[in-house]
Amino acid sequence: MPLYGHRLDSRPTPLQWLQYREDKQWFLEDLPRRLHDKILYRPHFDAPGSLDDAPWLLPRFPHVRLCSGPLEARMLTCALMVLDHHGTTLLQALAANVPTIAYWDRSIWPMTDEALARLDLLAEAGIWQPSAEAAAAKVREVWDNPARWWLDERVQSARRAFCREHAFVDPKGPDAHIVSLLQRL
Numbered sequence: 001m002p003l004y005g006h007r008l009d010s011r012p013t014p015l016q017w018l019q020y021r022e023d024k025q026w027f028l029e030d031l032p033r034r035l036h037d038k039i040l041y042r043p044h045f046d047a048p049g050s051l052d053d054a055p056w057l058l059p060r061f062p063h064v065r066l067c068s069g070p071l072e073a074r075m076l077t078c079a080l081m082v083l084d085h086h087g088t089t090l091l092q093a094l095a096a097n098v099p100t101i102a103y104w105d106r107s108i109w110p111m112t113d114e115a116l117a118r119l120d121l122l123a124e125a126g127i128w129q130p131s132a133e134a135a136a137a138k139v140r141e142v143w144d145n146p147a148r149w150w151l152d153e154r155v156q157s158a159r160r161a162f163c164r165e166h167a168f169v170d171p172k173g174p175d176a177h178i179v180s181l182l183q184r185l
Contacts, residue, residue: 016108021051023132024084027103028061030136035143040067040074076183080146082135085109091167094127094159099150101142102128103135118162125158 012020028036041064043054054066067074071089075081075098083090083102086109093100102122111119122128126142126149129135142149149155 012108016105017051019105020084020108021053021056023103023105024057025060027082027084027132027136028057028064030133031139033063035139036061036063039064041065042067042071042074073183080139080142082139084132084135086111091163095163095167097150097159099142099146100127101135101138103130103132106130115166118165121158121161125152125155127155127158 028039031039039061041054041057043057043066044050046053058064058066072092075089075093076096078093078098081093081098081100083093083100085104086102090100090102106116106119119128123130126138129138
């Protein structure tokens, strides 16, 4: 979580990074303790001038384990993936049809109007949540059978619409190209 941007792009301000980091704690606090044993946490990479991520979060939640190694391989085995900001991993997960719940503060992670319209579709399907607490509530709701929720036509329709605009999907099949690519990494 770098505290300053290295170029002009849409990144949180230093105070917003602190809020973003606290959101992670609020998300985990809102989950039942029994789920902590099943969570793998993938931290931001350490960089000069950045906030501690895993060293700050994991001592607060000692039953949560660190996710290491190639993320793509882990992603494909997730029963349920939770993402706390938009980026490449969100696009990969949706294109690979990995059950995903995403949450972030729209004011901290700005998007174009076009992307916001598609994000609204994800919100209506329950994929995107506006806060850490709402995301934790969705996780509690679907935890026992994430696939049942994920494979619902309304959820899949929203995912496909988002992917058509923001994540390449092979015309031969909605997931074949991305899954194949991720498996080769």
